[in-house]
Amino acid sequence: MNEKVLVGGDKFVAIVVLNWNGWRNTINCLSSLQSLNYGNKKIIIVDNASGDDSCFQIEKAYPDVTLLKSKENLGFGGGCNIGIRYAIAQGADYVWLLNNDTVVEPSTLTTLAIEMEQDLKTAAVGSIMVEMESRTRVQAWGGGFINLYSGRAKHSKFTDNPRDLDYLTAASLLLRVLALEHVGLFNEKTYFMYWEDVDLCFRLKQSGWQLSVAQNTHIRHIESASLRNQKALLHYYFSYSSIQFLKRYSPTPLISITVSITGRALKMLIKGNWSSFLAVIKGAYFSLIKSH
Secondary structure (H helix, E strand, O other), X not given: OOXXXXXXXXXXXXXXXXXXXXXXXXXXXXXXXXXXXXOOEEEEEEXXXXXXXXXXXXXXXXXXXXXXXXXXXXXXXXXXHHHHHHHHHOOOOXXXXXXXXXXXXXXXXXXXXXXXXXXXXXXEEEOEEEEOOOOOOEEEEOEEXXXXXXXXXXXXXXXXXXXXXXXXXXXXXXXXXXXXXXXXXOOOOOOOOOOHHHHHHHXXXXXXXXXXXXXXXXXXXXXXXXXXXXXXXXHHHHHHHHHHHHHHHOOOHHHHHHHHHHHHHHHHHHHOOHHHHHHHHHHHHHHHHOOO
């Protein structure tokens, strides 16, 4: 844990990992973090009011790791904000948000930090996310693009210029504390789950900051592990949050919301997935009636 930094600067990096009823994945992630070759770091686990014995299991496996316990489930953004605020209070220069269902390589943090240090205008650095099992199938090349007229999002490809990306995925995201102090943290009051990272990236870019991707990183990731067996809930929150985002950023919110929700609902109907179809409609309804 006190190894010398191999390359790059001496920036203090706080690693924030959010846990919710997923201690097995979290312990697996922590195991990979032990091999990081970046020295000036601190690992912070935030337990988002788990209903299982996550805290006991994590503390038993890694008693020296800082474990912050939320009294209630604050969602992804709210849970991460607990860790970010703690990291800032500890004097962190950068905060690395990392999903608990990931496994990293020893050089990952060093590579992220080097990319961040290339330009003082860079506020956030994303990673290449690959499937946990295949290791070669790319889930996201750092982030992607949003069509504000159709409401559709698509992941970027290795041929895209990272500076042109609209957002970076928070499954692995290195953030500059100075930039967060400038634009604020995740909007936890609006987004319980999904689109909070897109919203943050839009605020950063609107304030003159840049996004980038460390293209030599390959982080193994189990996609949507926290809701893998709750697909309807996933579709509910995705629809709800997408509408909140489009209300704020689309120049034609009525059109983009109609197109995106209709497309998502029809997709569920074609698949014959009635529970997910209803979840999309329910999420859209409650999001639309919520005031700005």
